[in-house]
Amino acid sequence: MVSIECSEMETLINVEEYSHSMEMKVRILDLDAGGKTIVVLNEQDARDLGVYSLDRVIITTEKDSLTAVVNTSDKFIPQGQIAVFDEVREGLCLTAGQDVQVLPRGGLQSKRYIRRKVNGAELTAGEIEQIISDVVERNLNDLELASFITALHMRGLSIAESTALIDAMVKTGSTLSFGKIACDKHSIGGVPGDKTSLLLVPVVAASGLTIPKTSSRAITSPSGTADRAEMLMPVNLDIEEIEYTVKKTQGCLVWGGALDLAPADDLLIQIEHPLGMDPLLLSSIISKKMSVGATHVVIDLPTGYRAKMKTVEDAQRLSRQFINLGTNVSMKIHCAITFGEQPIGHNIGPALEAREALEMLYRYEVSDLTEKVTSLAGILLHMAGKATSKRQGKIMAEKILKTKALSKMKQIIEAQGGDPRLKPEDIPVGEYCVSVTTERKGVVRWINNKELVRIASAAGCPKDTGAGIRLMKKLGDTVQAGDTLLEIRADKSSKLSQAERLAQQYPLMGIIERWDRAMILHTVA
């Protein structure tokens, strides 16, 4: 008898929330909401609909429908109108004055799953899939996403959860596939001037392996791999152009941002970044690599006092997690814990870094940069069966870097639509330049990476591509009083002055004769 089945009934009531729709006239705001689908309702109308600020409504036209987040206003929107931001207008092809049906969107299952995670439960694959699908469809609002990220940060993810998350993130986006073996390389970042990929891709491709490298632009750093590569060739390729380039050259160096690869990852990073949390680090990286069809991946973990990983032990722990997770999704992963105490090579900034990488292809020279490139490439050559050991792989990679890498890079540049005749000196760098000298004498014992990043940003990086820093001295170098430590470059003189002012605020390098003559690290008064 239905009338006394209390527990079932209460459940039904929770799921099937009461709702009725309302017909409203569209008002175009001519404003974009930063990628979010937002509408503004009169406060009374919202009340009548039973929705509150940040609740969702489903907007339906004769042809289509879309979920949007509600803002309310008591003054500017009259009753009966629905004001739409660009994302909603475009999504539904709305015109001013058009009638639409507005229906409160009932409780999302995903909200409950997030709540389960908050309360300490392990989520099932199905629950994670639903959450990620609602992330991609923009059904979850910022509060819910922030709560989810915070809960993941606090509770952590099990291997099963991470695996399900990767599957869901890959499934909800576009994917590439290049056959049975495809190599890839990823750095967790945190070291300025790391142009390793620019050299590693031609080396690996020249060995006969496939390496479809997608990369990101700078968010908080002076330049990302995509920013550096763009100094050499177009990087905004679409899926077809990438397939053409890789088929022709075995490699590519493209921007992954507009390819719709694991889009949930990008949306969640927009929440993680302002919160300063990255519980999805592992899943995020692996899902991007899965999306491009990578089967063998080397992951670089720069480690050191000023890097993301402070100790080798921390880096080992993270490496173990990468590898376990990789096993679960049938991806071979090898982690390399690298020295992360100073910039890689001498240059920081898109154009300066591209120049440095290209110079190294034209004129090989042993350095921390080439050492890093050949070590990581050697690992990939070994993983993919081209070399019998990492050591063997490194020797092969060195040989390729000295001989075939330049012509491979030219092929890639040409296939991506660039000019293969480009010389390092053709890449324009900032015309305004200032040197930073020292009055001290001794040996460079530490370099303040964070401060270098701030100076490069102040000089205009990454937007002003010619801006940046060139280090004249690196760790272990001997310095005499009056020596130039570094040069700052900028495209605009006003930015150069800002950067210069900043360079005077804090010491950029520690120059000490002997460590045992400087025992006080910090005093508290």
Add this chain to the structure above:
Amino acid sequence: MVSIECSEMETLINVEEYSHSMEMKVRILDLDAGGKTIVVLNEQDARDLGVYSLDRVIITTEKDSLTAVVNTSDKFIPQGQIAVFDEVREGLCLTAGQDVQVLPRGGLQSKRYIRRKVNGAELTAGEIEQIISDVVERNLNDLELASFITALHMRGLSIAESTALIDAMVKTGSTLSFGKIACDKHSIGGVPGDKTSLLLVPVVAASGLTIPKTSSRAITSPSGTADRAEMLMPVNLDIEEIEYTVKKTQGCLVWGGALDLAPADDLLIQIEHPLGMDPLLLSSIISKKMSVGATHVVIDLPTGYRAKMKTVEDAQRLSRQFINLGTNVSMKIHCAITFGEQPIGHNIGPALEAREALEMLYRYEVSDLTEKVTSLAGILLHMAGKATSKRQGKIMAEKILKTKALSKMKQIIEAQGGDPRLKPEDIPVGEYCVSVTTERKGVVRWINNKELVRIASAAGCPKDTGAGIRLMKKLGDTVQAGDTLLEIRADKSSKLSQAERLAQQYPLMGIIERWDRAMILHTVA
């Protein structure tokens, strides 16, 4: 020597983030942002300033400055312009085309304190004070607040943290004070039709005690105490008017929403509500009571299968926390765990409930409503020393309710600007009415409170003040086939039909001859 004090230096760099200001022209959006201070910058300008979407900037005019949250747009805002929502325009008295200075706001200490809580630390009073101050100054964005609420929900608050939170919430708002003893009553809510305060205030005030009762409007329920009281008199009083009323009559029944009492609480509730979390329940209630200067407070915890507190044990646990916390802030608290399985009295909806309360003052009658009023008032009379025991207090309260409460209520109505001659039948109720009958016979064993709330909302509550429900039967009443169980009223016929349709979806009352003839509660197929 400064140059090697690494740890100190790194700290400084973290705190003192690099920033430079930019002069921009104001563009007026003529849009309000729901109480938030939001500006829109061109994406390039934002990059030049080094800020991202949801970061904060400080906007400075010649006279004043204000912190706002950044949104970015690549299309609609040209470089050099800053588009401002109404809250920012009003806050700085801006006009279109005016020049303002825009400066990135560096990292907030509060963000780090929130992060400490996320990571499991107990916050100090100073840290909590800073967080609450940044909440009130709108320096923390929604993501940060959602993360904070989630962390509080997951980690809980220590007594010391709750105490500090209360202090901070009271300190950042307006306060009232009515001398050495001021009584107050609060219900954690969850039972429909609870008009207890409307009768308790005149009873307590007539006993000679002071009771400055502020209350809220309905958020998700059919009516809040402020909505009910507004049927009898104006409730939108300012601080001076409240002081006048209380001085004159010992009591008041006003809306607390616009009084700036513990404003942090209201801002945090806006985050808690959509997340469905209320980690601040205790601090929130006590800070509101502290703000009105309450010294003796009775807290009502309606308990039962369909109430917020499911068991007496749960309610006891929460009561203990209320009392401990009260002790810490020198507030005497007495918790009353009350029967919360059915509506209080017979009526639900602002006008219907106000009528019912006023009727009870004109013509006393023993009922669950008067029983609750006199019990709770009796506790207050005992706490404040007017009665030697709760039992004694209840008897005093009954006597007052039968004799002096009506004239006290008339005084309060008059002092708040209402008409003391108002009779119950003068309060207009919805003209559209429909009865819900039953074909069953037996005894009412349960009442579906949630469903009643949904029906009252569909009928127009709380906006349509005449809408609501009148119960003809309550728990334990005998029912014959054909009897009317309840009436639904609405101000609009369309809403009545919606409510009626809803009333047919689920059983509203469980009518069973004997419990032992209905053993199956739920089946799963």
